[in-house]
Amino acid sequence: MAIYKWPAADGRSRRWSRIYLLVLCAALYYYYSGSAAFQLANYRPLDPETLAKRERIIAQCRYTRTPAGPPRNFHSRDHSDRYVPDTKPTLIKNARIWTGGQNGTEIVQGDLLLQKGLIRAVGNFPLHFLENFQLEVVDAHGAWVTPGLVDLHSHLGVGSAPDLTGADDTNSYKAPILPWLRSLDGLNTHDEGYELARSGGVTTAQILPGSANDIGGQGFVIKLRQVKERSPTAMLVEPPFTLNGTYFDHDLPPRWRHMKHACGENPSSAYSMTRMDSGWEFRLAYESARKLRDAQDKFCSKVEAGLWSGLGDFPEDLQWEALVDVLRGKVKLSVHCYEAVDLDMIVRLTNEFHFPVASFHHAGETYLVPDLLKKTWGGAPSIALFAANFRKKREAYRGSEFAPRILTSHGLSVVMKSDHPVVNSRYLLHEAALAHYYGLPENVALLSVTVNPANAMGLGHRLGRIQEGELWSRCCDIYCNSDVVIWDSHPLSLGATPLQVFIDGIRQFQTPHVSVKPPFAQRCPDTPKFDKEATEAFEYEGLPPLTPKSAQRAVFIDVGGVYTRSNGELAIHQNPEVVVAHSGKIVCAGTRMTCSEFLNDEIVIIDLEGGVIVPGYTSYGSPLGLTEIRLEPSTNDGRVYNPLARDPPAIIGDTLIRAIDGLQFEGRNMLLAYRGGVTASIVAPSGDFVQGVSTAFSLGAHHLLENATIKSDVALHVSITMNGAQSVSTQIAALRHLLFGTGGDEMLERVRNGRSTLVVDVNNADIMATLLRLKAEYENRTSKTLRLTFAGASESHLLANEIASAGVSVIVTQPKPFPDTWDERRILPGPPLTADSLVSVLLAAGVNVGVGLTNEFEARHLRFEASRVVLSANGSIDLATALKLVTTNLEKALGIHDTMPQDLVAYPGGHVFDFEGKAVAVISEQLGRIDLFV
Numbered sequence: 001m002a003i004y005k006w007p008a009a010d011g012r013s014r015r016w017s018r019i020y021l022l023v024l025c026a027a028l029y030y031y032y033s034g035s036a037a038f039q040l041a042n043y044r045p046l047d048p049e050t051l052a053k054r055e056r057i058i059a060q061c062r063y064t065r066t067p068a069g070p071p072r073n074f075h076s077r078d079h080s081d082r083y084v085p086d087t088k089p090t091l092i093k094n095a096r097i098w099t100g101g102q103n104g105t106e107i108v109q110g111d112l113l114l115q116k117g118l119i120r121a122v123g124n125f126p127l128h129f130l131e132n133f134q135l136e137v138v139d140a141h142g143a144w145v146t147p148g149l150v151d152l153h154s155h156l157g158v159g160s161a162p163d164l165t166g167a168d169d170t171n172s173y174k175a176p177i178l179p180w181l182r183s184l185d186g187l188n189t190h191d192e193g194y195e196l197a198r199s200g201g202v203t204t205a206q207i208l209p210g211s212a213n214d215i216g217g218q219g220f221v222i223k224l225r226q227v228k229e230r231s232p233t234a235m236l237v238e239p240p241f242t243l244n245g246t247y248f249d250h251d252l253p254p255r256w257r258h259m260k261h262a263c264g265e266n267p268s269s270a271y272s273m274t275r276m277d278s279g280w281e282f283r284l285a286y287e288s289a290r291k292l293r294d295a296q297d298k299f300c301s302k303v304e305a306g307l308w309s310g311l312g313d314f315p316e317d318l319q320w321e322a323l324v325d326v327l328r329g330k331v332k333l334s335v336h337c338y339e340a341v342d343l344d345m346i347v348r349l350t351n352e353f354h355f356p357v358a359s360f361h362h363a364g365e366t367y368l369v370p371d372l373l374k375k376t377w378g379g380a381p382s383i384a385l386f387a388a389n390f391r392k393k394r395e396a397y398r399g400s401e402f403a404p405r406i407l408t409s410h411g412l413s414v415v416m417k418s419d420h421p422v423v424n425s426r427y428l429l430h431e432a433a434l435a436h437y438y439g440l441p442e443n444v445a446l447l448s449v450t451v452n453p454a455n456a457m458g459l460g461h462r463l464g465r466i467q468e469g470e471l472w473s474r475c476c477d478i479y480c481n482s483d484v485v486i487w488d489s490h491p492l493s494l495g496a497t498p499l500q501v502f503i504d505g506i507r508q509f510q511t512p513h514v515s516v517k518p519p520f521a522q523r524c525p526d527t528p529k530f531d532k533e534a535t536e537a538f539e540y541e542g543l544p545p546l547t548p549k550s551a552q553r554a555v556f557i558d559v560g561g562v563y564t565r566s567n568g569e570l571a572i573h574q575n576p577e578v579v580v581a582h583s584g585k586i587v588c589a590g591t592r593m594t595c596s597e598f599l600n601d602e603i604v605i606i607d608l609e610g611g612v613i614v615p616g617y618t619s620y621g622s623p624l625g626l627t628e629i630r631l632e633p634s635t636n637d638g639r640v641y642n643p644l645a646r647d648p649p650a651i652i653g654d655t656l657i658r659a660i661d662g663l664q665f666e667g668r669n670m671l672l673a674y675r676g677g678v679t680a681s682i683v684a685p686s687g688d689f690v691q692g693v694s695t696a697f698s699l700g701a702h703h704l705l706e707n708a709t710i711k712s713d714v715a716l717h718v719s720i721t722m723n724g725a726q727s728v729s730t731q732i733a734a735l736r737h738l739l740f741g742t743g744g745d746e747m748l749e750r751v752r753n754g755r756s757t758l759v760v761d762v763n764n765a766d767i768m769a770t771l772l773r774l775k776a777e778y779e780n781r782t783s784k785t786l787r788l789t790f791a792g793a794s795e796s797h798l799l800a801n802e803i804a805s806a807g808v809s810v811i812v813t814q815p816k817p818f819p820d821t822w823d824e825r826r827i828l829p830g831p832p833l834t835a836d837s838l839v840s841v842l843l844a845a846g847v848n849v850g851v852g853l854t855n856e857f858e859a860r861h862l863r864f865e866a867s868r869v870v871l872s873a874n875g876s877i878d879l880a881t882a883l884k885l886v887t888t889n890l891e892k893a894l895g896i897h898d899t900m901p902q903d904l905v906a907y908p909g910g911h912v913f914d915f916e917g918k919a920v921a922v923i924s925e926q927l928g929r930i931d932l933f934v
């Protein structure tokens, strides 16, 4: 800087120097005016009100730039903000603790101390420290303990169970862009789903708005325990300060906010838009947010430069503030997106507007585009998946059970979620266990419902792990909430059920009921290899060929046992050394010697490694064979007319609708079911009230004319529900009229004469009682037998004895019980909530019970559902009975047990009761061949 030298004092230069000085002062004034320094120099004390306002604005501006997350001293807190005073500390002794540490591989044998809502100690710690505490002591007897499960995607409480029109707050249908909505405003505290979710070990859930909108609104994270205040707000975990409005203490570090976006079919169909419209709606919304964000930043730059004059107010807009926080990286965004086309749009959007995505949900095609995911602005999101809930709509058609393992192999974080009630949140762990069955590594499977979702919602600092606090810690990074679950078996074994659940250190079950598990369930299931299938899923872009290869003859060696259908019962042949099958039949079971005449070089040899050959299962309850993509009408048989709702077309006359006339073959759900060991399906037309006549057919057939039909007309199906177009009493009256009347379809005549079965789809016990009365009345008046079966039958435990003495069969189609509707609100949930479960009560009463499933995508897992029934029955149901539930009992209930072909399925080693083994071959008498899945 030049030194200004006073010039010699002659008149002229003095005049000039005065001008210089004036110019300099003017320049300095111009330069400094408005600046803090100038104001300091011209300090006039501000009135306290202005001062306070400026301080608020300075804090608000600082807040806009502060990243979200826990406060710096979070881990040194000595109690949880959710701690309920007077909760006794709990010592869980002698546990096998999966901590979630070390990439999900750390297992600690020892004890666990829960105190003040935190995990205070893990492993082996000095117990004499605890003498001063009033401890609750729980002996885990070596049981598995995990962190409470975290459900990243749930509509619990905003949807409604039972489904009631007065309580459905999942979606707003006002506009495609609604970032200002809050799921919390619709959170019903009385939903039946809370207790059921807890009984599955779920302790935390992110409650998201539905997917009817591109931007559906803000999500909130809740703990699932009951709270003293009984309010939705009291259930929240670390709610963002914005909850209380715009004016809060901006000196606090921001907490994570949560928001839902959706693309693809759902928002498109809700607003008659196309994907192109959705893309534009998003861009328009983000442009509004960007303008507001920029205006705020400009404002704050002035504030930070002290340029207060004429500044005006902080630019705000209640509608866009949440989306501005997305741009500021303070919102954990959950984006519902299935297909590559939708994922690509969102990835482009993030790069246009510069915001991160926390998680892609459903994300059916993510495993096909891992490189695209990595281009997301801010890094690849977590991927939140279903294990197997695919193909119900076009955008889910290419979903794969191998997606979790493929995404993991690309280094992406995988989350398994429920989308409750799409998958009942109670079975969140089942999703992880199923993903594990299909090849997701054990450590990641457990991370996928604990650590990974907790991180994806920005709450990994307190949820999802069992990590101790400072008291005796090796490291004190993490200081988790005391949400833990003690399990009755290895958490990835089939049907693992909590023995006890703690949320915020509070025990959730006063008298939990326990079904004692077999020893094999205490270890991680030894899952089969699916490497080839996983490679093909990727190679064929989600549509790998599923049609099996066929052979005329095959030899099975090292066979552990053979079960066959025999006069409607199961026959057991123990341990033949070899089994020879030819043209769909077992032609020899014995030693190599006794079967030597059948052995030659040309045959296929399959080593069963001690595994079993069992009857193929029969599917019932879903439209398997009549539907391919449920929500695409052009791929389905469609629904039959409801004669109670409108007059049937005259051209149909009295003819009942027959499923056989609508059958379609080689569908993906059918072939996957076949590969899952389901060889036959009995399917009724879909509809309300009189559905029509069911048919039984082989799932392995290529078309109808290939001896596909086992029996063309099986039973007459009727559904009676409180949710019908007409009253229950009207439906009963119409049924009475059909039964006591004359004429009509030949099948009706058969039912009237006791030669065919009447299957009534009914869940409600009161309606079942009425039907039992109608049956007695019919039999008394006509002296004929009415062969009656209840399907669905969620409340049938209430009438088990009456049903047994009336000789009525029951087909349970919700082995995972849930009160979807008022009809079935009185479910019997089973352990840990009740000692008994529906199937065990019915069996104990002497009812003939079968098990079915209502979703066609689930048919492939029928074996697992039968096993679940056994595993929750505390040893009262054995293997043979379990098999009968999905074979002979079911067939008896439909009156078709005499007609079933001897179709058999071979499983190599492993426990058919657990997530082990996979079907390798079907010996199909029906099709006269052997189908090979290897």
Ligand SMILES: *[C@@H]1O[C@H](CO)[C@@H](O)[C@H](O)[C@H]1NC(C)=O
Binding pocket: 103, 408, 409, 441, 443, 444
């Ligand atoms: C965590 O485990 C998975 C599966 O075993 C593995 O793919 C991944 O690389 C591991 N991550 C780290 C950071 O070690």
Ligand SMILES: *[C@@H]1O[C@H](CO)[C@@H](O)[C@H](O)[C@H]1NC(C)=O
Binding pocket: 239, 240, 241, 242, 243, 244, 248
């Ligand atoms: C909202 O305000 C209430 C009442 O002042 C307070 O108890 C609560 O902690 C505030 N919530 C948040 C998230 O700031």
Ligand SMILES: *[C@@H]1O[C@H](CO)[C@@H](O)[C@H](O)[C@H]1NC(C)=O
Binding pocket: 776, 777, 780, 781
């Ligand atoms: C059958 O009907 C007769 C006469 O209507 C009645 O007396 C009798 O109690 C009925 N029996 C049963 C089992 O309903």
Ligand SMILES: *[C@@H]1O[C@H](CO)[C@@H](O)[C@H](O)[C@H]1NC(C)=O
Binding pocket: 513, 514, 515, 516, 834, 835, 836, 874, 875
């Ligand atoms: C299960 O069986 C065990 C004995 O094996 C018994 O102690 C326990 O009470 C039974 N549990 C229930 C819920 O019935």
Ligand SMILES: *[C@@H]1O[C@H](CO)[C@@H](O)[C@H](O)[C@H]1NC(C)=O
Binding pocket: 707, 709, 710, 899, 901, 925, 926, 927, 928
């Ligand atoms: C057709 O199926 C029946 C059983 O329903 C079986 O007895 C018959 O052998 C089959 N025919 C052929 C050609 O496979």
